[in-house]
Amino acid sequence: MTNPHRMIEDYESRTSALLERAEEAKAKIAELTGSATSSDGAVSVSVSAGGALVSLSFGSKADDMPKERLAALVMSTAKRAQAQAVDRIATIMAPVIGDNSDAMRFVQEQIPPIEVPDEHNREPQSQRQFVVNEEQQDAAATRQTPPARPVRRPVEDDTDYEQRGPFKKDGGW
Numbered sequence: 001m002t003n004p005h006r007m008i009e010d011y012e013s014r015t016s017a018l019l020e021r022a023e024e025a026k027a028k029i030a031e032l033t034g035s036a037t038s039s040d041g042a043v044s045v046s047v048s049a050g051g052a053l054v055s056l057s058f059g060s061k062a063d064d065m066p067k068e069r070l071a072a073l074v075m076s077t078a079k080r081a082q083a084q085a086v087d088r089i090a091t092i093m094a095p096v097i098g099d100n101s102d103a104m105r106f107v108q109e110q111i112p113p114i115e116v117p118d119e120h121n122r123e124p125q126s127q128r129q130f131v132v133n134e135e136q137q138d139a140a141a142t143r144q145t146p147p148a149r150p151v152r153r154p155v156e157d158d159t160d161y162e163q164r165g166p167f168k169k170d171g172g173w
Contacts, residue, residue: 021096028092034085036077043073047081049089079116086111 032049042061046054062070090108097103 025092025096032088034081036080038073038077043077045078045081047085049085051082079114083114083116
């Protein structure tokens with residue numbers, strides 16, 4: 001027969017160990033960062049476990065980069081750092097709640113998917129367009145949206161042949 005006192009001690013021991021692992025995981029997650037550097041070294045980013053920007057630095061290649069390209073590179077690098085942070089959270093939580101448990105599936109369902117754009121898609125569409133000759137330049141100019149035409153306001157006629165009064169719609173005074 002199993003000793004009830006021994007069962008309670010085992011349960012308390014397992015619970016205590018689980019709480020200890022949970023506290024360790026909590027501390028690790030609080031200190032966790034995800035980091036990424038662009039393939040050309042122009043941008044380095046670190047984010048917290050929640051995805052908040054912790055640090056951002058630029059390499060020498062960022063100096064000559066168009067602002068639009070640099071902004072896109074910062075965003076894609078930050079998303080890669082966020083994806084790394086999410087992976088680390090799962091790694092930290094696995095020993096606490098089980099790698100393939102319902103609790104782990106619940107944790108993973110709570111984390112929104114992070115779409116990491118392709119870093120090699122470097123220039124915005126508008127920057128990729130170039131003109132080979134004058135005919136193409138003229139064609140490109142005609143494809144662009146023409147400036148808005150000025151709106152012509154109707155000119156008020158000073159001549160009031162109906163002799164209406166200024167306060168009545170029926171023309172009387």
